[in-house]
Amino acid sequence: MTSSMSESSIGVSPGRVNLIGEHTDYNEGFVLPIALGHVATVTATAGGTGVRVGSAQLGESVDLDELSPGPRAWWGYVAGVVWALRERGHSIGPVTLDIDSAVPLGGGLSSSAAIECATALALDGLAGLGLDAQELAAVAQAAENGFMGVPTGPMDQRASLWCTTDHALLLDCRTLTTEQVPFALPDDLVLALVDTRSPHVLADGHYAERRAACARAADALGVRALRDVTEADLPAALARLGDEVLVRRTRHVVTENARVLAAVEGLGAGDWAVFGSLLTASHASMRDEYEITVPTVDLAVEVALASGALGARMTGGGFGGTVIALLPAGRLAAFTAALQDAYARRGFDLPAVSTTRAGAGGMELSSRA
């Protein structure tokens, strides 16, 4: 950093809800996230001796003299961005990075990407790097993959940085090109978010195991990624695979990519019923083919559909987290009551229901010289 730099800079970036397109990103396929209203804020202040990372929520801070990759605690998502910038040859000097995040942890809403992206924006402003949108996203993803060692795909950081208000982001995860798809709910529909109180964890091996299975399937089929298998190719491809697990994983990825594109068409036609039915089909595929759902999320989807939802599905990496439900606005209260009742009867911790719209992506908020 040079003496002409600002002394302090603030990055703000949201969590995301992936509407549809789950576990397709690392298969170079399609995803369709929206940004949440919940944001992570990271303030970068030049000075000190090393890298200090603090969390308002935890009331803790750590001082780091050296940054070496490896599985780390909460601070790694921030320190990893400093590491990724330095790896790319940017000069980032002593700095304090203070996190204040309202994105729920463990909810499948990309709390880690929100923090990484807010950090990348804050450091970009602080050091006057002038990184473009692709570089910011790549640095944020490198913190997660290269520093923390979590093998996630490209969706979450692009969603956090690139989503725009009242739009879903159609991201082609092969080319990293995008289309902003209008996503403004009519007054008589709501997008409900159910916190199922079953935290999802990406670093526990299930995610990496799914990703490895897809790579094995692509290898066996002689394609670069499962993105290259079309729905028309699917029966022949599955017959070639033989292995039952790889068959199920491949069927999910190929049909899910097709569902994303159909969902975009449905939205374009203003056909919320079609859009909703694709959400539900996506959930069934995650449950039966990809095998990443758990009883709490399956129950939330069942209750949503029984309460008149046009569609419902788990969102995010899986094994818990958040369920989204597209509901007639007038059914929200009855759905919430039915859900609490169904959870209580099964002895599950009571879920929390909120609603969301498509919010804005990340930004550098301010910079003080």
Ligand code: GAF
């Ligand atoms: C997590 C990952 F971080 C994403 O890259 C994506 O694979 C998602 O799970 C599943 O669609 O959020």
